[in-house]
Amino acid sequence: MKKVSKKAFALLLSSTMVAALAGCGGGDSAPAADNAPAADTGSADTQEPAAESNAEDSGSSEAAASSTNLSGALDIWAWGADDEAKSREGALEIFVAEHPELDVTYTIIPTADSVWDQKASAALASGSAGDVMQMSPDYYGMNTDYYIDLNPYVEADGVNLDDVLVDGIIDGYYDTDGKLEGFPLLANCFVMAYNKDMFEAAGVPVPEAGWTLSDLADWGQTFAGGEGANQTYGLAKHWVMNNMMPFACGGVPYTDDLSTSKMGEPEIVESLTLYKDLIDKGIVPNDTALETIPAETLFVSGKCAMYPCGGFETITVTNDADENGINIGFCPMPSDSNGNEINVQYATGWAITATSKNPDAGWQFLKESAYANDEMAKQTAIAGMPSNKNVAETYYGGITFKGEGLDNSYYVEHMGNTHLNPFGGTLASSGNIWTSMIEAVLLDNQDPQAVVDQYAPQIEAEFSGYSFNN
Template identity: 20%
Template sequence: MSQHAPALSRRDVLRAAAAVTAAGALAACGKKDDQATNGVVDVELWHGQVDTGKAAIDALINEFNRTHPGIRVSGGGGGVTADSMLQKVTAGLAAGSYPDVAYIFGSDLASLTRSPKVADLTGALRLDDHWPAARDAVTVKGKVRAAPALLDSLCLVYNKKLFQAAGLPAPKPGWTWDDFTSTAKQLTDPAKGVFGTGWPGVGDEDTVWRLWPMIWDLGGDVVSADGKKVAFDQVGAQALGTLDRLRTDKSLYVDPKPGGEQLYQVFLGGRMGMVATGPWQLPDIVTRGVDYGVVPLPTYSGKPVTISGPDTWTVFDNGKAKVKAATEFVNWLGQPQQDIKWDVEGGSLPLSKATAATPAWTKHAAETEGLKVFVDALETAKVRPTIPAYPKISQFLGEAIVSVLLGKKSPDDAIRQAVEQSNGVLAVPS
């Protein structure tokens, strides 16, 4: 699930997942299965895209409809942005009126599949050449429950001008978190309002997903192999300790608003030396004329690791004809000739290695500073587990992170509470 400057708290969005179970019970009265009208199957798409993303998906819909006369996709969008899509779909399931396809964040998929109206696409999609992160994000309990829609990775973007002004060498792949914290301190200039780096500080998913690469790098995980307890209890305090050091050094800008929008504005305004972000931020950085570079995230172990937050095209069961038509559409979107258009115009990384090898992507990557770094990072990218308990684990860890960022708790105390709360949730059968 990408984190594209959400307009509202991701925690608010994730809380809506609790209603999905009830929605599944009510969804039995779903829309009538209109097999076809005049030989054409109508597919309703709620995509939630705006601006360039909307223009890109609209163009693809038009092309699909032109080349598939037996199917007509209607891309009205759903009346909400992608950040509010889970709430919209959940309400639709409860009311018995829901789309055939919706744009759903990967971290929300597992909770949504509690509804029997989410189609099982196992064996129906061509995913062999997709990056592992894309495949993992749509797989729930061993079954393919959606099609990959958008792929990203988390890397470190830095301001070359601020590095030069501080007399610091540019960061390089393989640098450590100790290197990062000391560099952030040297970049910080309170007199000029310059921060070394920043972190979202509201406890939402944007706050949390940046910590997982640090935990994975230290040998931890979100949950244990058997899924009965969390697996960040031994290393979480060390990861939070890095944030605490940044706070103590006063080199960290803590964004008080959801979505990280202020954090990015500080960077775009030339007052932040480094920011962890995804490829979606590059167009704004280029537009603002920031002289920037991109490097992989720092590491504790010396082995590169990052996170990908893929989004999905989730298909809903409004009858066999509609599921078949909707599946054909999302399969078509994932093919290289369509994927490349979505990647370049909509801001995704290539869903597959085949797309990444196309001349069009090679040209696009060569024209965009640092884009190749984000693609290369997919080789070591992991995704959050597709389990229904994840939203609650994220909420508890988010609260722990904020308590450290604000100096209200020590890393040890903060992680201890998050572990206890999360294990309590995992102890209850989903």
């Protein structure tokens, strides 16, 4: 009896194991893109197969499905946590409610600790990703074969995107070969928040449009003083600073077509020299442990005169400042020596996977998320500036915050002046080298020219190795 029980137990364990493993391997049976007609899921029975190649072959008219003849399942994968997750869920629920003809399922995955990266990468690679995936031109998803080209859908719809999307918000979604990898949802750029009381006490005029970081190296010293925990600064070292600095002295990190690195140019040496100057003079804090002392804390506690405030954090910054009795205002971001604004855009959008069995429904979702559904755009406005031009200008731009004259209008007006986050996504390896260059100059006191001479060839090598340059 005892032996039988042991055997039975072992058999049970083995069977469970086999069943579990079989379940894990279920992805193998995921349908491939090239032979997956939309009708398989009951989707759009009047439509042609709608994967990437099919959309191109069948002509744009087929791609332009209206919401009236959609059906079937639509699986959507989004990222987000806290307010961003709420915003995403709110918009998705509106879409679900307005499209009872579709069987919409969605998953919201946090980005912290690379959870999204790992899940999305694995799913995309194995062909088990959703029909629609969250993506970002500056974070994840460009220059891949995972997504279909959206140009045929845009052309079929015949909508002039300049009329319906915020200026400059879609530019980053085009690959160098013209493929439209994704479609925008929202974007965030920066405004310079300043401490009114510190400026008044120092007798320094508030910076006006066209001010430069070189100017700051002069008048910013007025704010630098104190010791230890009471030390004060001119400008908080927000994490975006490292991504702004390649542009600080009129340089660019690479050519527009991404073919060539420009990190060996004299403007980059000047930028590094200026960055070090700002730190050495105590204008920008030399705090390497950014993860333990958030730059925002320094600003809202009255220890920094200025703070580059991203659209994604305006509510937090203004509320915290208000709680601490800090009067803040907004002024323009700095410009480079050519008068061009130094501002960085972080964008979030959607893409339709090449394995999607219901791309037409996916396009309907992308379109409504981007510009064709004002209620969804209002939900999106919780997390940043929606790409929907109408909602961005009339609703998002008018959102006010605690403090005198603080609203979102700057973000809407200046989005068109921004540079896309230079080292996100595909270019992350170059970004890591740029971080090493900054650390070599700021922390290890190496000569900026020597640093550029040492590291720029490494970035050039990275660029020549990127798949889109081969």
